[in-house]
Amino acid sequence: MKQFIIIASILFAHFGFAQDVETNSSSKKIWSLEDCIEYAIENNITVKDAELNTSISEVDYSAAKSAKLPNLFGSASQNFSSGTSIDPITSDYVSDQIHSTNLGINSSVTLFQGNQLTNQVKQNKLLIEQNSLLAQEAKNNIVISILESYLQTLFSKEGITIAENNLDASEKEVLRAKSRLDAGTIALSDYTEAQSQAATNKYNVIAAKNDYELNIIDLKQLLELSPLEDLEIETVDENQDLLHLELNREAIYTNALSYLPEVEASNTNILINEKELEIAKGGYLPTLSLTGSLGSGYTSISDNTFYDQLDVNFNQRLGLSLNIPIFNRNQTKSAVQTATFNIEKAEIQKQTVEKEVIKKVETAYQNALSSQEQLVAAEASQQAAEQSYNLAQKKYELGDLSTTDLVISQNTYTNAQQNYLQSKYLNILYHQLLQFYQGNEIKL
Secondary structure (H helix, E strand, O other), rough: HHHHHHHHHHHHHHHHHHHHHHHHHHOOEEEOOOHHHHHHHHOOOOHHHHHHHHHHHHHHHHHHHHHOOOOOOOEEEEEEEEEEEEEEOOOOOEEEOOEEEEEEEEEEEEEOOOOOHHHHHHHHHHHHHHHHHHHHHHHHHHHHHHHHHHHHHHHHHHHHHHHHHHOOOOOOOOOOOHHHHHHHOOOOHHHHHHHHHHHHHHHHHHHHHHHHHHHHHHHHHHHHHOOOOOOEEOOOOOOOOOOOOOOHHHHHHHHHHHHHHHHHHHHHHHHHHHHHHOOOOOOOOOOOEEOOOEEEEEEEOOOOOHHHHHHHHEEEEEEEEEOOOOOOOOHHHHHHHHHHHHHHHHHHHHHHHHHHHHHHHHHHHHHHHHHHHHHHHHHHHHHHHHHHHHHHHHHHOOOOOOHHHHHHHHHHHHHHHHHHHHHHHHHHEEEEEEEEOOOOOOOO
């Protein structure tokens, strides 16, 4: 009975382990394009860096607003003097050892500074908007990079299937060639050529798998995943109809210029530099400040107690300070000229950004049109090459076709498959890019 219990326990534990393995295997995550994009936006270091810039600009904005508030400082000092000196509290000449204490609170506030403080606040607010737009641009860039890498990985993954099918077919051809060689119906050169083709296809399988792994590494880096972490991606919907999509060039350009954040960021950059010019011009105007202080003190030469002296010596001061710029060695003039030039540079930069946007949208538009036609041609070519290869295989089995001609037919079919595969994914890529440039969601 004891042996039966031990055996049952072992079997149960083994069964439980097998169930855990099966559960872990079945729960392995398969990453969709949407999963990759969402994860990359949250974890990519380039995006995080751009978001930190936004946070820094928010801190600067808060500091600029606080600059309009009055400051407040407390002070305290303890002094000792010996010999003839001026009492720091009574201002009398005294020839004695003096212990003195000074306590005070000081405050000042800028009432007017050529509107520089107000314009600085407005400029910092614009900087927040600009950095937010640049952060969105960084997110857009990572989305596009993920899309390109994801489709490239899928392309290489399907390339493995093509290579493995070709290897399987060529290995069967080697067996048939061996039978025909043994039967004396083909020469040894035909058999060795079949072996050579099989070896080439095996090499192609290895190369295709290596290419896939390299693409997985690139995708992991974009996702900030560990190289040791498994990554398996989801295939695309094969039923997507991308051959009959209507593409309106004017609408695409208009939407792209109004949606892409880099365009708005360049407009904001002009406003920022215009505020900088206003700040610089404020240097020509006077500065008016209000100052105030409360203070008291104690001196050892007085007979009053410490607390009595603090009460007697308590004083208050309030004053206005006007600072009129007359000549500051042309610093304000230089700042105004520099700000003016920077506005012109910002306007030129805006034109450059718009040109770049139009170029990449135009490139995607032309490639989308071209890829539609290429996909139709590639599909027709693949079907014709497949039929030709199937016919060649039947002829080879009947002995009506040489091994060389069969190899040529197989290579032609392989090239047609690869061309179709490339056209399919390029077609998906450029159509998705056009959708993205118009503010539409990327979804495969």
